[in-house]
Amino acid sequence: MNIFEVIVLAIIEGLTEFLPVSSTGHMIIASSLMGIQSDDFVKLFTVAIQLGTILSVVVLYWKRFFKSFDFYFKLLAAFIPAVIFGLLFSKKIDELLESPLTVAVSLVLGGIILIFVDLYFKNATLDNADQISYPTAVKIGIFQCLAMIPGISRSGASIVGGMTQKLTRKAAAEFSFFLAVPTMFAATAKKLFDFYKDGHTINSQQLNLLLIGNVIGFVVALIAIKSFIGYLTKYGFRAFGIYRVIVGTIIIILLLSGHSLKII
Template identity: 70%
Template sequence: MNTIEAIILAIIEGLTEYLPVSSTGHMIIASSFMKIASDDFTKLFTIVIQLGAILSVVVLYWKRFFQSLDFYFKLLVAFIPAVILGLLLNDIIDELLESPVTVAISLIIGGFILLKVDDWFKANEIYDEQNPEAHTKISYATALKIGFFQCLAMIPGTSRSGASIVGGMTQKLNRKTAAEFSFFLAVPTMFGATAKKLYDYYKAGFQLSSDQINYLIIGNIIAFVVALIAIKSFIDYLSKKGFKIFGYYRIVLGIVLLIIHFFIYRLTTV
């Protein structure tokens, strides 16, 4: 990896972490085109720089992180499924992180789901005048169920934010509330994923060079700044327009990737 590649991946991370299009999937696609996807440091980099994007949530919603202990307990409950399944499926997840085909198929399937989500959960956006918070309250049971939905994102191309937002909407949350809880849940999830990935990296006998440390610093800073802009834009758009545009984008991108992989790439390597 070089500086330009690190910057490109960080911009992609910042733009896509909170969109239901899969930031990991996009970084796998980009790193595959740059021919660095199978490199151990690239796999570490794509996880660790998500921390920078996650910190943007803390900055934008800092007041929410001081509202009550109940808030943290609910995040912890939602985080538990990812901890358990992440540890159990770690090796399988690492293998999938090198597969553009897995990303493409996940993008397409998720795209068709997003095309229907707004219609499926239209009632969630209708507020009862006598109970205006009916579609914004999150119970512990709801938090746990959203946590299980988030685990679907262990399949590259699924989208952590997309899975957890849809999970929230299945529990009668409106789009805005589901999206914000998804953002908050990203904080412990990505802190945990970063710590685990760094531990595994050092346990395998790897050491970070000074250049690699610089790439991680640059990547986190860029991802943080870009994500600040992306979050606000996404929330505004989602509240007004819904998911359809993201569904179409995922389907088109997935089909293009499959064409490139099975036709163009194979022809150029014969």
């Protein structure tokens, strides 16, 4: 990987991680267009730059993270389903990660759901993510597990999960952001552990690339989160749904035309 590729991927990660559009699908297209060859460090990079995006959530909502211990326990309750499902189905998840077609189909189907989701959940009664109950947190966590299917979108699944529990679009999106912190931190920690367990090390050049990627991802995510909340509150999910369908269709067309797409 070179600096240009790092910058592009970091911008994509920062823009798409918290939007319901699937960062995986966008990584596929970008890496394919740039001809990035997948290796152990590239795979580590695409996960480890999530640390920057995690930090953006903590910075934007720092008061919420220091409000009460109850907040942390609710996040833990919502996080546990992902741990259980991840351990039970890790091999199947790895297999799905090798299938660009799975990503494309997931993008299209998820997009169709987002196009109509605002019509189905009109009677939201909870506008404060801090006030959700523990059972509600667990249910949202179960919805997040759907994102283990590549292309579903972690944020999209957890936001829709929140809306099924009577959360407003804003409250559901914010809880999705909060839930991303333990989820993405755990994913990054596991990837780093596996990287070193397999006998790899990070040299100074690779460390610089990780630092650059995280800084860019952090800045872009700050902008994306603030813009997303404002847009979502006013306009809803329809545009994101249409966009997902378009991106998924592009990937399907590329695959049918014989283009080789690899998930990095």
